[in-house]
Amino acid sequence: MNSILEDTVASNEEWELFYNDHEFKKMYIVFAGPYPASPTSSFGHIFILLEPQKERPFLLWNTLDFSADITNIGTIEYLFKGLFGVLNGQYKELSFYEKLREYTLIESRSLWLFPIQLDNEESKKFLFRFYNLGNRIYPYRFTNRNCASQIYNLIKLSIDESFKQENQLVFPHTIINGLKNRIGDPIFIESIDNLLKENAEKIALNTCRSENKLLDSKSVNDALVLNKLEWEYSQDRDHLTSDEKINLQALRKKVSLASNTSYSNFKSYHKEFDIHPTTLSGTGFQMSKRQGIEYLLLYRFGIHEYFENNNVYPSNDYLSLLKIELGIKKNEIKINQLMLFNQTSLQPASYLSNYLSWKLGFGIRQKDEFRDRQLASGVFTGLGYTVSLYEDEITFSLLINAEPVYLHKSGFSFLIAPEIITLWNISDRIKWMNCFKSTMKNIDNPEIYYYLENNLGFEISKKMMLLLSYKHSEYDNFYDIKLNFYIN
Amino acid sequence: MKKSSVFLALFVLLSLSLFLTSCATIATGTTQLVTINSNVDSATVSLDGVTIGKTPFTGKIKKNGKMLTIEKEGYKTYTIALSTSLEGLFWGNIITGGTLGSITDFASGAAYKYAPASYQVELMAKGTSLNNFKQIYELKKYAMINMSNISIDLSKNNGTYLESLIYLTNMEKNEKSIEIIRKQLIESDGDQVHFGNLIVKLLDI
Numbered sequence: 001m002n003s004i005l006e007d008t009v010a011s012n013e014e015w016e017l018f019y020n021d022h023e024f025k026k027m028y029i030v031f032a033g034p035y036p037a038s039p040t041s042s043f044g045h046i047f048i049l050l051e052p053q054k055e056r057p058f059l060l061w062n063t064l065d066f067s068a069d070i071t072n073i074g075t076i077e078y079l080f081k082g083l084f085g086v087l088n089g090q091y092k093e094l095s096f097y098e099k100l101r102e103y104t105l106i107e108s109r110s111l112w113l114f115p116i117q118l119d120n121e122e123s124k125k126f127l128f129r130f131y132n133l134g135n136r137i138y139p140y141r142f143t144n145r146n147c148a149s150q151i152y153n154l155i156k157l158s159i160d161e162s163f164k165q166e167n168q169l170v171f172p173h174t175i176i177n178g179l180k181n182r183i184g185d186p187i188f189i190e191s192i193d194n195l196l197k198e199n200a201e202k203i204a205l206n207t208c209r210s211e212n213k214l215l216d217s218k219s220v221n222d223a224l225v226l227n228k229l230e231w232e233y234s235q236d237r238d239h240l241t242s243d244e245k246i247n248l249q250a251l252r253k254k255v256s257l258a259s260n261t262s263y264s265n266f267k268s269y270h271k272e273f274d275i276h277p278t279t280l281s282g283t284g285f286q287m288s289k290r291q292g293i294e295y296l297l298l299y300r301f302g303i304h305e306y307f308e309n310n311n312v313y314p315s316n317d318y319l320s321l322l323k324i325e326l327g328i329k330k331n332e333i334k335i336n337q338l339m340l341f342n343q344t345s346l347q348p349a350s351y352l353s354n355y356l357s358w359k360l361g362f363g364i365r366q367k368d369e370f371r372d373r374q375l376a377s378g379v380f381t382g383l384g385y386t387v388s389l390y391e392d393e394i395t396f397s398l399l400i401n402a403e404p405v406y407l408h409k410s411g412f413s414f415l416i417a418p419e420i421i422t423l424w425n426i427s428d429r430i431k432w433m434n435c436f437k438s439t440m441k442n443i444d445n446p447e448i449y450y451y452l453e454n455n456l457g458f459e460i461s462k463k464m465m466l467l468l469s470y471k472h473s474e475y476d477n478f479y480d481i482k483l484n485f486y487i488n
Numbered sequence: 489m490k491k492s493s494v495f496l497a498l499f500v501l502l503s504l505s506l507f508l509t510s511c512a513t514i515a516t517g518t519t520q521l522v523t524i525n526s527n528v529d530s531a532t533v534s535l536d537g538v539t540i541g542k543t544p545f546t547g548k549i550k551k552n553g554k555m556l557t558i559e560k561e562g563y564k565t566y567t568i569a570l571s572t573s574l575e576g577l578f579w580g581n582i583i584t585g586g587t588l589g590s591i592t593d594f595a596s597g598a599a600y601k602y603a604p605a606s607y608q609v610e611l612m613a614k615g616t617s618l619n620n621f622k623q624i625y626e627l628k629k630y631a632m633i634n635m636s637n638i639s640i641d642l643s644k645n646n647g648t649y650l651e652s653l654i655y656l657t658n659m660e661k662n663e664k665s666i667e668i669i670r671k672q673l674i675e676s677d678g679d680q681v682h683f684g685n686l687i688v689k690l691l692d693i
Contacts (some may be wrong), residue, residue, distance in 0.1 A: 055653040060630075087528045097634060097652065223640045239521050239605040249678030252636055256673045258643040265640045266648050 018131045022062055024050035024123060029151070029183065030063070031112040031172055032103045033191075033275070034303050036317040036343060042303065043278055044172035045103075046148045049096055049113060056279045059097040064130055066091050066150040068140040089150075091133045100189070106234045108193040110313070112186040112273055114176060118158065126158040148172040152371070155179065166235070173275050188271035192231050192414070193352055195267055199224050200351045201391070217260035226251045227265055228352070263402030274312055276304045277463075277486040284467070284482030286327070290373065290475070294327040296336070296482060305421055306344070307433040307455040307467060313393065318344045323363075335375065339363035342380070346397045346421065348388035357386045357397050369439050369451035378405030398423040401437075416440045429459040450474060519548040523606040524558070525681050527628075531560040531611060543609070544681075558597075563611040568595035598625050602632040602680050622692045627656040627691060628684040635673075636682050642670050657690040 028049040035041035047065035051058070068087040103109045118126065133154075139145055149170035156163040159182070176183065190198075200211035203221055216311050229248055233240060240248070302320030304312045325337040342361035347353065361380040366373065384399030401417040417439040424432045436451040451473050458466040469480035526543040534546045534557040539549055543558065559565040599609040607664055610625050631638070634649050641647030645666055659665040668690065676683035 057648065057655050059648055059652040060655065095630075097630065097649075219643055223643055226636050226640060233604055237604040239523075248636070252639040253674055254679035256639040256642040256670055260645065261640075261643040263640060263643065265637050341638060434678065 012087070013380070015128070015131055015193075018072050019124070019127055022050060022127050023053045024127075025053050025060075026051040027116050027118055027123065027126070028113040029116055029155075029176070029179070030099075031114070031176060031186075031273070032107075032437075033109040033276070033297070033299045033313050034317075034319075035107055035109055035285050036303065036314065036319050036345070037107075039109075042319055042321075044275065046151050046172045046175060048151060049098065051101075057093070059100070061096045062093055063099045063417075064091065064093050065094050066138075066140075066147050068146075088137050088146075089145070090137055091130065091150075103191075104194045105231060106191060108191045108231075108372075110191045110194065111189040112271075112275075113189065114273075115184040116155070116179060116185045117182050117184075125161075126154060129154055129157060143169050146170065148175045151175065152178060152236040170360060171278050173273075174279065176273065185270055186273050187268050190267040192265075195264065196224065196228055196231060196265075196352055197350060198229040199227075199263060219261045220259065222251060222255050223263035223265070225262055225405045226255050227263075231352070276308070278302065279487040280484055281487060282293065282467075282482050282484035284480060286478055286480045291327075292329070292476075293297075296480070297324075297326045297328065298482065298484065299324045302342075306346070306421070307457045308465060309433060316347045316386070316395070318342075327366075335364060336366040337364065339365070344382075346386045346395060346423070348386045348392060348395050350388075357384045357399060358382060359399065359401070367439075368471060368476070368478060369437070369449040370407075370441070371449075371475055372409050374409045375478075376407050376415070377407035378402065380405070384419075393425045395421075395423045397423075413441055414443055416443065431457045433457075518551055519668075520551055521546070521605060521676040522549050523603075524556075524609060525607070526558055526560075526609040526611055527685075528560050528563060528611055531558050531563070531609070533558055539548075558609045558611060560611060565611050566599065566609055566611055568599055600629050600633070602629075602684075604683055606680075608632060608681065608684070623691060624688050624693065626651075628688050631687040632680040632684040635678075635683055638669070639673060639678075642666065642673065653687070657687065658692070659690065 001258075004482075019050070022487045023130075028051070030047050030049050031079065032041075032045040032047070034044045045065075045067070047063050047067075050062045050064070052061060066087050066089055098366040100111075103111060151177040152170055153163075153165050157179075199220070203224060226248075229244075229251070233244070233248075278301055280298070280300045282296070282300075284296045284298075286294045286296055288294075299322075300320050303314075303318065305318050305320065320339060320342045323337060323339040323342060327334050327336045339361050340363045342359075342363070344357075344359040345355070347355045347454075349355070359380065359382040363380075364375050364377045367376045374464065380401065380403045382399040382401035384394055384397055386397040388395040397420070399419045399421065401415070401419055403415040403417065404412075405415060406412050417437050419435060419437040422432075422434040424434075426432055433453075433455040437451045437453075439449045441449065451471070453471045454469065456468045460469075462467055463486045465484045465486075467480070467482040467484060469478070469482070471478040504607075522545075524543055524545040529543060531543045531551070532539055533541050533543060535549055535553045536555055537557075540549065549556075553570050556568045556570055557565060558568075597610050597612045599607055601607050608628070609627070610621070612621050631653060634653070637647075637649035639651055641650035645663075650666065650669065651661060653669060654661045654665050657665070657669075659668070672686040673683060676686055
């Protein structure tokens with residue numbers, strides 16, 4: 001396999017053609033938001049956007065990237081390879097409108113465009129290296145040979161030829177940090193599903209205020225329906241029926257005949273980059289009647305969890321690939337939690353979707369609700385439904401959890417636990433999570449345990465969060481104070 | 489196994505399957521319904537050397553097919569390597585986009601997906617200039633893929649999708665060019681293929 005550091009000699013004529021086609025006056029590093037629906041994209045994606053020397057509309061600008069090839073693999077293989085990243089990858093180019101369609105429409109992901117400063121010499125070096133790497137297959141690794149690492153190496157090598165490729169974990173937003181001296185404030189491009197929700201809310205508002213009804217509300221509504229159909233058909237569909245095609249065609253015609261509507265199908269603005277670093281560490285202590293004082297140590301590798309601040313992206317989807325929480329007492333260190341995978345999706349039902357909420361996790365968890373505090377090892381699943389109020393500021397989820405686990409004091413057990421979760425974005429920096437759960441142990445001879453948990457998260461700074469928790473079971477009360485730090 | 493355990497096992501399996509399906513669309517069955525159009529009608533469509541129809545073609549094709557060929561006398565034969573993915577049939581050299589050195593991609597034609605399971609194949613007439621072919625290809629592809637957004641922009645007489653289309657037609661952006669685009673869209677009856685064919689006529693090639 002060829003290394004990124006190798007340069008082959010390109011034919012002069014071909015290279016000149018490529019250079020003339022791709023010469024740029026400005027480069028953007030584009031970060032496509034995390035996509036928890038696909039394990040290969042859980043931490044986002046990075047690609048390059050080139051503003052050409054010769055002026056042309058930005059939808060027609062070129063993009064360059066390194067991405068994994070997921071063809072010819074089965075479902076289980078995809079999951080395994082997606083999680084562990086044993087795939088092949090290739091350098092590719094597409095027009096920006098195709099990338100926009102892929103990310104903002106099909107995958108409902110927003111984009112951050114970071115301008116990066118390169119001088120003429122560096123720009124040329126970048127293109128030359130990229131050109132030489134094209135049309136070949138390379139190993140793609142989730143950890144250190146991914147979309148981010150390869151683009152990062154290319155840029156670093158263009159800036160400094162003596163740069164040595166580092167064999168370490170590189171994630172999409174790591175490179176934003178690694179190039180911070182060269183990049184400017186990002187431009188944010190809203191995903192289509194967010195735009196649809198926003199437009200639908202505006203229409204609903206105008207319909208309610210009949211005295212202020214917009215003159216073009218009918219045509220705005222037609223445009224919204226057309227945009228929504230495009231979004232819907234781009235999701236899980238393998239073909240359109242004749243009726244759907246006819247409907248779409250009629251709508252396109254009708255919408256194009258309207259005049260001066262106020263519908264927006266594209267939105268970009270300056271917005272702070274609010275993606276959490278992948279790694280979090282925490283420290284704190286817990287007081288309880290039965291346990292006394294226990295010092296806590298936390299490490300998590302993932303996106304974010306629901307008690308973290310409300311400026312999280314993607315909202316309502318939570319993922320940890322590894323989470324360890326240790327409890328330390330005088331001469332004892334014990335595991336409170338060791339999860340190897342934990343994903344929760346609490347997407348509220350909306351104008352666009354009616355998804356089920358769900359959770360799935362594998363690992364070991366402390367069960368505080370039982371008479372004897374004990375560890376449960378196994379699979380943690382849940383299915384349910386979420387509704388929201390005030391533009392998703394408050395969400396209510398009802399989940400029925402089913403957990404086939406091994407309880408270390410009482411053996412194998414199926415636990416069934418209906419649970420109500422309330423999430424409230426109190427302000428930009430404060431979030432409250434309340435959870436009420438009733439766990440049923442031993443289904444054939446049931447024992448029921450009630451458990452209440454309240455978490456209040458304060459964002460002290462972009463890198464530091466204070467978490468206060470109160471947990472109540474029939475047998476004990478727990479008071480936690482934790483300070484969490486995000487590590488870039 | 490007790491009934492309650494069976495119920496729980498089913499619940500866990502359901503949750504797991506929900507997780508799996510959320511990772512990707514899992515296509516089932518051994519065939520897939522596809523539509524294949526080409527810039528010239530009645531081009532022969534063959535799968536692994538066996539003729540399956542002529543363009544415009546709509547029919548089921550085997551997912552384990554390897555090579556799709558579209559040919560017509562007077563045009564270069566265009567071949568697409570097929571492979572499968574979780575999304576069903578995966579047209580390697582279409583969905584993944586161009587590999588580097590875009591000029592060489594057009595050696596014998598080009599193809600793209602413009603709607604679910606609907607593909608447009610541009611065959612290259614022998615003797616055609618590569619630059620002209622590329623210009624027509626880029627304009628038609630853009631118009632077909634973005635037709636709904638162009639309609640929405642027409643309703644505002646402005647917008648980034650409309651602006652890019654006008655740029656690709658080599659026209660100036662003004663009321664007249666917007667009206668020309670609107671006229672073509674109405675004449676196409678909102679059909680992507682028809683719209684693409686009408687739009688490329690605006691190029692003075």
